[in-house]
Amino acid sequence: MIRLPAPKPDVMARRPEIIAGLARLLPADALITEDARMKPYETDGLPAYRQMPLAVALPRTTEEVAAVLRFCHDNGVRVIPRGAGTSLSGGALPLADAVVIGLMRMNRILDVNYDDRFAVVQAGVTNIGITKAVEADGFFYAPDPSSQLACMIGGNVMMNSGGAHCLKYGVTANNLLGVKFVTIEGDIIDIGGTHVDAAGYDWLGIITGSEGQLGMVTEVTVRILRGPEGARAMLAAFDSIPVAGAAVDAIIGSGIIPVALEFMDRPCIHACEAFAHAGYPLDAEAMLIIEVEGSEAEQDALLARIRDICARFNPISMKLAESAEQSLAIWKGRKGAFGAVGRISPDYLCMDGTIPTGELAHVLGRITELSQQYGLGVANVFHAGDGNLHPLIMFDANDPNSFARAEQFGADILRLCVEVGGCLTGEHGVGIEKRDLMTVQFTPGELRLQRNIKSAFDPAWLLNPAKVFPLEDNPVLAA
Amino acid sequence: MITEAALAADIARAHAAREPLLVEGHGTKRAMLRPVQAARTLSTRGLSGITLYKPAELVISARAGTPIPEIEAALAEKGQHIIAEPPDPRAIFGGDQPATIGGIVATNLSGPRRIAWGAMRDHVLGIRAIKGDGEIFRSGGRVLKNVTGLDLCKLLSGSHGTLGVLTEITFKVLPAPEASTTLAVTVPDIAAGVRALSAALGSPFGVSGAAIINNRALIRLEDFSESVRYRAAKLRDTLAPHGDITQLDDPGLWRDIRDGTALAAAPDDAVWRISAAPSAAPAIAAALPNAKLLFDWGGGLVWVAGAATSAMHQAVIAAAGAGTYTLFRAPDALRGAVPVIPPEAAPLAAIGARVKTVLDPAGILNPGRMRAGA
Ligand SMILES: Cc1cc2nc3c(=O)[nH]c(=O)nc-3n(C[C@H](O)[C@H](O)[C@H](O)COP(=O)(O)OP(=O)(O)OC[C@H]3O[C@@H](n4cnc5c(N)ncnc54)[C@H](O)[C@@H]3O)c2cc1C
Numbered sequence: 001m002i003r004l005p006a007p008k009p010d011v012m013a014r015r016p017e018i019i020a021g022l023a024r025l026l027p028a029d030a031l032i033t034e035d036a037r038m039k040p041y042e043t044d045g046l047p048a049y050r051q052m053p054l055a056v057a058l059p060r061t062t063e064e065v066a067a068v069l070r071f072c073h074d075n076g077v078r079v080i081p082r083g084a085g086t087s088l089s090g091g092a093l094p095l096a097d098a099v100v101i102g103l104m105r106m107n108r109i110l111d112v113n114y115d116d117r118f119a120v121v122q123a124g125v126t127n128i129g130i131t132k133a134v135e136a137d138g139f140f141y142a143p144d145p146s147s148q149l150a151c152m153i154g155g156n157v158m159m160n161s162g163g164a165h166c167l168k169y170g171v172t173a174n175n176l177l178g179v180k181f182v183t184i185e186g187d188i189i190d191i192g193g194t195h196v197d198a199a200g201y202d203w204l205g206i207i208t209g210s211e212g213q214l215g216m217v218t219e220v221t222v223r224i225l226r227g228p229e230g231a232r233a234m235l236a237a238f239d240s241i242p243v244a245g246a247a248v249d250a251i252i253g254s255g256i257i258p259v260a261l262e263f264m265d266r267p268c269i270h271a272c273e274a275f276a277h278a279g280y281p282l283d284a285e286a287m288l289i290i291e292v293e294g295s296e297a298e299q300d301a302l303l304a305r306i307r308d309i310c311a312r313f314n315p316i317s318m319k320l321a322e323s324a325e326q327s328l329a330i331w332k333g334r335k336g337a338f339g340a341v342g343r344i345s346p347d348y349l350c351m352d353g354t355i356p357t358g359e360l361a362h363v364l365g366r367i368t369e370l371s372q373q374y375g376l377g378v379a380n381v382f383h384a385g386d387g388n389l390h391p392l393i394m395f396d397a398n399d400p401n402s403f404a405r406a407e408q409f410g411a412d413i414l415r416l417c418v419e420v421g422g423c424l425t426g427e428h429g430v431g432i433e434k435r436d437l438m439t440v441q442f443t444p445g446e447l448r449l450q451r452n453i454k455s456a457f458d459p460a461w462l463l464n465p466a467k468v469f470p471l472e473d474n475p476v477l478a479a
Numbered sequence: 480m481i482t483e484a485a486l487a488a489d490i491a492r493a494h495a496a497r498e499p500l501l502v503e504g505h506g507t508k509r510a511m512l513r514p515v516q517a518a519r520t521l522s523t524r525g526l527s528g529i530t531l532y533k534p535a536e537l538v539i540s541a542r543a544g545t546p547i548p549e550i551e552a553a554l555a556e557k558g559q560h561i562i563a564e565p566p567d568p569r570a571i572f573g574g575d576q577p578a579t580i581g582g583i584v585a586t587n588l589s590g591p592r593r594i595a596w597g598a599m600r601d602h603v604l605g606i607r608a609i610k611g612d613g614e615i616f617r618s619g620g621r622v623l624k625n626v627t628g629l630d631l632c633k634l635l636s637g638s639h640g641t642l643g644v645l646t647e648i649t650f651k652v653l654p655a656p657e658a659s660t661t662l663a664v665t666v667p668d669i670a671a672g673v674r675a676l677s678a679a680l681g682s683p684f685g686v687s688g689a690a691i692i693n694n695r696a697l698i699r700l701e702d703f704s705e706s707v708r709y710r711a712a713k714l715r716d717t718l719a720p721h722g723d724i725t726q727l728d729d730p731g732l733w734r735d736i737r738d739g740t741a742l743a744a745a746p747d748d749a750v751w752r753i754s755a756a757p758s759a760a761p762a763i764a765a766a767l768p769n770a771k772l773l774f775d776w777g778g779g780l781v782w783v784a785g786a787a788t789s790a791m792h793q794a795v796i797a798a799a800g801a802g803t804y805t806l807f808r809a810p811d812a813l814r815g816a817v818p819v820i821p822p823e824a825a826p827l828a829a830i831g832a833r834v835k836t837v838l839d840p841a842g843i844l845n846p847g848r849m850r851a852g853a
Contacts, residue, residue, distance in 0.1 A: 114681055115674075116779075117677075185826070187826035194755075195779055195801075195802045195803060196754055196776070197593075197598055197600075198803045199805045199820035200637075200849065201638055201831055202587070202600060202633045202634055202638070206631070208630065208633070210629055210630075226681050228685075252536075257654065297709065298709065301705055302703075354622040356538075356622060387623060387624070388624040421622070423627045424627045425626050426625060428626075430627060438627075441628075443616075449616055449838075450628050450629045450631070453629055453634075453834060455837075456836075
């Protein structure tokens with residue numbers, strides 16, 4: 001288990017005063033302090049970790065967010081920003097002496113501009129909510145994490161979330177124009193705007209993916225795009241992982257950038273097929289889902305090129321969707337992959353390392369060996385074009401020993417990712433989950449530098465502390 | 480040839496001696512932003528060469544001093560290109576040396592393709608750099624997706640060498656298109672031109688360049704040939720209400736837009752770049768009646784050439800409105816006397832000063848480059 005810092009005794013002792021102070025800043029329904037009602041906020045998408053906070057604030061305006069932050073700053077109270085709480089790395093896990101500031105009530109779309117192709121939305125708007133607001137006019141917001149029905153744009157900004165289509169459209173960072181940013185001192189700052197590449201330091205860039213370490217975001221201006229004329233997927237199944245990896249290389253090497261290029265291994269194919277009955281080939285060791293965009297004729301031409309490339313690698317089977325419905329059927333299993341694994345195992349840990357795609361076969365081979373060594377099942381589903389792996393490690397949460405082994409197994413996979421030239425996390429963030437592995441990827445000097453940059457924004461380390469940076473050598477948190 | 484370690488040792492000595500340094504690659508953009516207050520120049524020109532290139536992984540790494548044409552040539556051999564299409568600074572700044580990759584990233588300069596595929600900073604995957612006290616650090620890596628730790632690649636991109644000396648850059652590349660074509664729509668004025676570009680960019684046809692020169696709205700398509708042919712035909716239908724359309728196949732056209740050559744600035748003109756919402760372009764044009772203008776990025780990037788006076792500079796600032804401006808090229812007298820980029824709100828400036836101190840404790844890297852006294 002990952003260690004959390006001791007609660008500040010003075011803050012715990014002043015809880016009634018702190019709650020009274022917050023109550024003066026917020027409408028009565030925006031402050032939650034009873035255990036029963038704080039329960040939904042005690043964990044996030046990493047439910048193995050739970051902690052009741054000091055209080056939960058649910059502001060509706062940027063000014064309320066600023067007032068709460070200023071109050072917490074002046075009173076030395078720690079703060080945990082929260083969107084939908086779907087973080088898979090424990091990024092939104094509370095601390096006992098911290099106030100959770102949840103932005104789910106800031107859920108309004110403020111402006112949509114098709115001429116300039118942007119939308120201004122509050123941080124608590126869901127990812128899908130942006131696309132829903134513009135799709136009737138043929139537009140969409142590109143980054144599409146699998147959690148898009150629930151996760152919020154503020155959380156996406158802070159995790160720099162990706163999705164199945166980021167091979168073509170990029171991740172959150174590549175689709176932002178501006179944010180309304182609130183500092184721990186309660187200053188409200190507009191960063192960026194409705195234009196690109198603001199002169200000066202790239203504040204938008206450093207804030208994106210900062211996991212709630214630097215300040216809070218209450219409004220986001222995103223780029224919206226006109227959707228393609230259409231899209232269709234194909235499926236190609238192979239009898240070995242290295243061969244499927246070579247096919248991926250050949251597709252990219254041919255000059256085609258599919259909008260999506262997803263990879264599933266045998267355990268994952270079986271889990272998904274049992275769940276979704278998508279017609280996946282059960283005799284395959286590896287399967288690719290490849291999606292292209294354009295007019296019907298363009299889709300046909302691209303799928304034909306890809307089929308010819310895959311044919312050179314002796315596929316067990318190939319299936320080209322002939323309609324949007326067939327395409328949906330191909331995607332159905334993939335989209336439900338996490339749920340499908342959830343049905344065959346009581347609990348699972350979703351890992352998120354990235355590797356150079358050339359290392360695919362080697363890394364998946366090692367993961368299979370580790371799976372045997374730890375006696376825990378693993379299913380692999382991931383974004384093949386960019387090497388972002390999602391091994392799902394299956395364990396039983398009722399057995400503490402099983403969870404401990406799963407955590408060690410996961411850590412071994414992430415060490416392996418770094419060893420082959422990759423990184424600890426491609427899109428889920430460090431949170432608490434990978435905090436203590438940061439020393440594997442960064443030197444002490446590099447970690448000190450990043451910590452010092454956090455200190456430049458948050459000198460007293462009140463914002464989402466105990467995440468991202470190891471506690472050791474930390475002058476503020478080491479207890 | 481020099482090594483990163485030697486450069487770091489040099490910077491550490493300068494740090495100890497509190498000696499300011501003018502940091503540059505080939506020095507092509509020395510006349511950009513403000514004059515640097517430093518007697519000594521530290522160049523990355525000796526730190527050159529491609530260190531890794533994996534076409535199938537869409538990744539290339541090069542030392543900071545590597546000339547852009549060398550990288551372009553290596554990529555072209557494998558049918559790939561630099562996504563952001565960075566300008567060649569020689570067109571605006573003169574000189575005979577090409578830009579280096581370090582200089583392009585440090586200034587975050589992007590060309591026409593930015594409108595569709597993102598800026599230079601969007602494609603930087605990893606950096607090696609030296610802090611102002613000589614300490615070497617890395618951020619990011621060599622994989623396409625990476626959210627591990629704070630993204631210092633973005634912080635250093637566009638920081639004009641004031642937060643660290645880049646020594647090696649790893650960035651994403653893409654296949655170069657098989658074919659490309661341009662539709663030119665004759666328009667009566669800028670407002671009509673921006674409307675045509677917005678219609679094109681709001682279409683499903685994957686426009687990768689959208690500029691206005693001399694009453695012509697120019698729209699570029701890049702893709703496989705069959706797609707380019709099909710989309711050009713579709714776009715003609717979409718754009719028909721906006722004016723007469725001709726089809727051009729002159730690759731030099733987009734190079735001239737990319738480099739700002741099409742602006743036709745006089746030798747003693749100052750040059751600005753304004754970035755604003757595209758729909759602001761007509762108002763910007765109206766506010767600058769005495770300037771030469773070139774519109775790219777759907778109308779959102781306005782290149783301005785005009786008299787190198789502070790009155791003209793004030794006019795550009797006023798015209799930029801809610802957008803952002805950069806005094807791109809000017810004589811020392813002007814660029815030393817005016818804010819060359821917009822000032823920041825006080826709380827952000829305070830954070831900026833602290834970040835600068837973290838990365839360059841003695842303030843020796845390019846002092847005065849972006850702002851007076853910083
Ligand atoms: C089933 C499932 C599938 C997923 N699939 C994907 C995927 O495909 N791609 C992907 O990238 N991720 C995926 N995720 C992870 C998760 O959904 C993303 O990280 C998402 O962006 C989190 O958004 P959220 O609103 O839930 O944020 P939260 O979990 O509430 O918070 C995330 C982090 O951001 C901080 N934070 C949140 N809002 C703010 C704010 N307004 N200001 C400052 N800090 C803030 C929090 O403190 C925390 O550190 C998945 C998660 C699940 C459960």
